[in-house]
Amino acid sequence: MVSGQVIRLQLSIPAHRYLAYYRGDADTVVARASDGRIIHLPAGVLRPLLTHDGIDGEFLLRIDENDKFVSLTPAN
Numbered sequence: 137m138v139s140g141q142v143i144r145l146q147l148s149i150p151a152h153r154y155l156a157y158y159r160g161d162a163d164t165v166v167a168r169a170s171d172g173r174i175i176h177l178p179a180g181v182l183r184p185l186l187t188h189d190g191i192d193g194e195f196l197l198r199i200d201e202n203d204k205f206v207s208l209t210p211a212n
Contacts, residue, residue: 140200144170144211149182151190157182169197181208 145167156162157179165177175197185191185208194211 140198140206143173143175143197143199145175145195145197145208146170147182147185147191147193147195149191151186151188154179154182154186154190177208178205181205185210 147165147167149165157165163179165179165182167175167177169175177197182191185195195208196211197208198206200206
């Protein structure tokens with residue numbers, strides 16, 4: 137049984153760039169995983185990670201066996 141997977145992402149989105157997602161001008165964030173895969177995320181899943189400076193750091197994306205979003209957390 138496949139239980140999903142964890143994908144390591146490096147994100148660096150300045151606050152002024154995230155504003156486009158917040159306003160609804162864009163709804164998908166595209167990131168490159170540490171293994172080279174291109175990952176498309178709904179912008180809303182990043183909202184809990186947003187600081188005054190934006191979003192910057194290494195994160196762990198958890199997806200289920202159907203490749204659906206489960207969680208996105210800092211990798212520390």
